[in-house]
Amino acid sequence: MHIRPEQSTDIEQIRKVNTAAFPTDAEANLVDSLRSAGIKLISLVAEENNQIIGHILFSPVTIEPESKIKLIGLAPMAVLPDRQRQGIGTQLVNEGLKVCTQAGYEAVVVLGHPDYYPRFGFEPSTNFGIQSEYNVPAGVFMVKELQPGVLSTVSGTVKYHPLFNDAW
Ligand SMILES: CC(C)(COP(=O)(O)OP(=O)(O)OC[C@H]1O[C@@H](n2cnc3c(N)ncnc32)[C@H](O)[C@@H]1OP(=O)(O)O)[C@@H](O)C(=O)NCCC(=O)NCCS
Numbered sequence: 001m002h003i004r005p006e007q008s009t010d011i012e013q014i015r016k017v018n019t020a021a022f023p024t025d026a027e028a029n030l031v032d033s034l035r036s037a038g039i040k041l042i043s044l045v046a047e048e049n050n051q052i053i054g055h056i057l058f059s060p061v062t063i064e065p066e067s068k069i070k071l072i073g074l075a076p077m078a079v080l081p082d083r084q085r086q087g088i089g090t091q092l093v094n095e096g097l098k099v100c101t102q103a104g105y106e107a108v109v110v111l112g113h114p115d116y117y118p119r120f121g122f123e124p125s126t127n128f129g130i131q132s133e134y135n136v137p138a139g140v141f142m143v144k145e146l147q148p149g150v151l152s153t154v155s156g157t158v159k160y161h162p163l164f165n166d167a168w
Contacts, residue, residue, distance in 0.1 A: 001053070001088065003095040006043035011035070013052035014045065021078035030076065030167040034059055039161060042072070042099050046079070046088050054079040056092040058100055061109060063130070063156040072100050073160055074110040093120050097146065106150040107143055109158050114139040129155035 006014065011032075018028035034041060039059055046054030056077040063071060074096065079088045097120065100108055109125065110117050111132060122142035125131060128151040132141035141158075145151050 001046055001048040001091075003044055003046055003091055005099075006045055006055075010045055010052055014043075014055045017052055017055045017080055018076065018078045020080055021084075022076070026167050027076040027078065030163060031055075031057055033163045033166075034161065037161075037163060042096065042103060044092060044096055044099065046092055053083045054088045054092050056089075056096045058096060058105075058108070059161055061161070062159045063154065064159055065156050067154050067156060069150060069154050070104055070106045071158065072103075072105040072108050073158070074108055074112075075160075075164075089116075090119075093117075097144070101146045106147045107145050109141065109143045111136060111141050114142070117142050117144075120144065125158070128152075131157045133157050133159050 014031060015028045018031055019025045034057070042058040044056050045052045056074065058072045058074050061071050061073040063069065077089060077092060097108065110122055111134065122144045124139045125141045125143040126138055128143060130143055130151065143151065
């Protein structure tokens with residue numbers, strides 16, 4: 001199994017991974033919409049024997065009031081159901097964080113399970129005075145600095161691309 005950037009020939013299989021992992025095709029549609037909108041994405045796949053078994057997507061987010069910080073959001077990520085809990089998601093996140101850092105992003109946000117993401121260094125965004133635009137329980141919206149200390153002077157509300165609001 002190895003992790004590599006998405007290629008155009010992967011699109012159909014990425015869709016299959018997302019529809020298999022999530023209860024509806026909302027996430028698969030969102031991935032396709034973001035790609036079609038020409039947004040600069042970081043999209044990685046886990047491939048094994050020429051089959052895509054996992055996918056992770058990062059897309060740029062902004063913060064209001066405006067800040068110069070370069071922020072990106074992790075969403076969605078998916079691993080084929082019969083390949084979950086085998087460490088594939090962990091490898092996708094770790095490689096994704098590395099690629100985001102190389103691309104110049106300074107911090108990553110994620111709206112996700114509070115038992116899962118802290119192992120990668122994510123912590124509640126409220127530790128930094130950063131909020132989600134969505135009405136979610138404390139601890140579910142998390143952030144990780146890629147450049148230590150970068151969030152010490154930042155506060156505000158994180159905004160995802162409007163396509164996220166259309167997805168559900
Ligand atoms: C979340 C997901 C991507 C993790 O990938 P994975 O390859 O299973 O993850 P790993 O094997 O690296 O890590 C396993 C750990 O993740 C956690 N985990 C996995 N799925 C989880 C879930 N649905 N809810 C909460 N925690 C979960 C568990 O703590 C597990 O640890 P354990 O096996 O010691 O209990 C995968 O389970 C998945 O596709 N789930 C459905 C889609 C989804 O919910 N995506 C995340 C939201 S965008």
